[in-house]
Amino acid sequence: MHEIQIPNGYYQLWLRYLSERGLMPEQLGFxxxxxxxxxxxxxxxxxxxSSYLLFTEVIQHSIQFLDCPQLIFELxxxxxxxxxxxxxxMASxxxxxxxxxxxxxxxxxxxxxGSAAVPMRLYQQQDALYLSWPLVDEKYSLIHEMTFACMVQLATQIFDFQHSPxxxxxFAHAARMPVRQYENFYRCKTLFKQAKYQIVLNLDSLTIQPQQADPSLIHLLTKQAEDAIALKPNVDSVLQQxxxxxxxxxxxxxxxxxIEFVAQVLCCSVRTLQRQLKQEGTGFKQIIEKERMQRCEQLLIQNLGLSEIAxxxxxxDQSALARAYKAYTGQTLLKAKQALQQGEYEKK
Known part of the structure; x- marks a missing residue:
């Protein structure tokens, strides 16, 4: 898994914070x-x-040296x-x-x-919009806090919110300080040790306009962003992604x-995605079936019921699952379950 890379702007933000307090990095005992x-x-x-790991060292050291547990919010x-x-x-x-x-x-x-950077997922439930990321590794918890705090703070500058959206x-990780400090900053309910990282927005906030909208500039910025993305090496092949x-x-x-969702996350059209997968000798349906079967075997080991797995x-239903598994592996689900669980038993 390749190391996460973050904007050098985060480092510059930290430097500005020190400068506002009349401090230099050399004075912090690095x-x-x-x-x-x-x-x-x-x-x-x-x-x-640049390196996320270096940034983590810098922030954790600064928190301790300055005795400032709320440093992320102050940055x-x-x-x-x-x-x-x-x-x-572009956002502004x-x-x-x-x-x-x-x-x-x-x-x-x-x-x-970086390969550990999982794209954001967007979905709607009733009158709320969810911006969501999974927990990949606890060591990346600080970058989630940093990015959440900076996104929310920047949004309040850009958009004229009458009420917080x-x-x-x-947060998927545990709180680093009293929860009330998070809620005072975000001005909303803040939960920890959740299944995933999420920002939950009121759906009616989507139409709010920024104070400095500029469609002509956006056109130029989009071209610049597309060129920058094109220069980045593929972290993984399209098939792996x-x-x-x-x-x-x-x-x-x-x-x-x-396939529409996957193409959207990968920032390409469905047709482009299909063409790229074909060049790698497979197709979206084949990937779905392969991953389904692998997940099926993981769930069989966990002794879940066939209806729940389906x-x-x-x-x-479980009949459709049984037919798909037999067609893919040539083996019945019952025999597969016995073999898999026996294998796990023998490992123990």
Whole structure:
């Protein structure tokens, strides 16, 4: 798994925070090696990306040295569009909250990149909109807090909110400080140790317009963002990305994703995705079936009932699951369950 890369704007935000307090990085007790790394990163253009692990070291050290557990919130108070690079400018000049969210989904790699960076998922339930990320690894919890705080703070600058559009904030990790401090900052209910990271928005907030919408500038910024994305190396092949997305969707949503959803997350058309998969010798339906069967075997080991497994895998009933499994493996579900569970028993 490749290391996460984050915007150099985050480092510059930290430097500005120190500057406002009359401090220099050299005064915070960093090692010579850390200072050398910091000097290199701070010399790079604002819209490039650098190590998340170094940033974690810097922030955790700063929290301890300055005795400031709420440092993330204090950093976010200085956020400006340029700290998010071209994506920040696109959000500030978009025509609505909904359009800004679309740009976030399409160009998220310009902010946080790497194979461990899972694209944001967007879905609606009744009158609420959910922006969602899964928990990949506890070591990335700090970047979620940093990004959530900066996104919310920047949004309040860009959009003229009469009332907060945020209903709830969900974190998958444990709270780093008293929950009331989070709720005072976000001005909404904040939950921890949840199934996933989520920002829950009122649906009627999507039409709110920014104070400086500029469609002509957005056209130029979109071209710039597309060029920047095109220059990035593929973290994984399209086949690997689709396999990982389908497997993750089956685990988290207990259903199968549509090809339209997968194409949207990968920022391409359905036709383009189909062509790319064909070039790799497979198709979307074949990937779905393979990942279903692998997930089926994982659930068989867990001793789940066949009806429940069928439901989680998007089959109409257990008969449909049994037929699909037999056609794919040449083995009945009963024999597969016995063999898999025997294998697990022998491992023990």
């Amino acid at each position: 090692s010579a090696a850390q200072l050398q790394q910091l000097q290199h990163v701070l010399s790079l253009p604002l819209d490039t990306q 976010a108070a200085y956020i400006q569009p340029e700290h998010f690079g071209v994506l920040g400018y 000049r978009s025509n609505s909250v909904a359009e800004a969210i679309q740009y976030m989904m399409r160009f998220s790699r310009l902010v946080v990149d 945020i209903r709830e904030i969900h 689709v396999q990982e997305m389908v497997a993750q969707y089956l685990r988290q949503e207990e259903n199968i994703p549509s 439901q989680q895998l998007g089959y109409s």
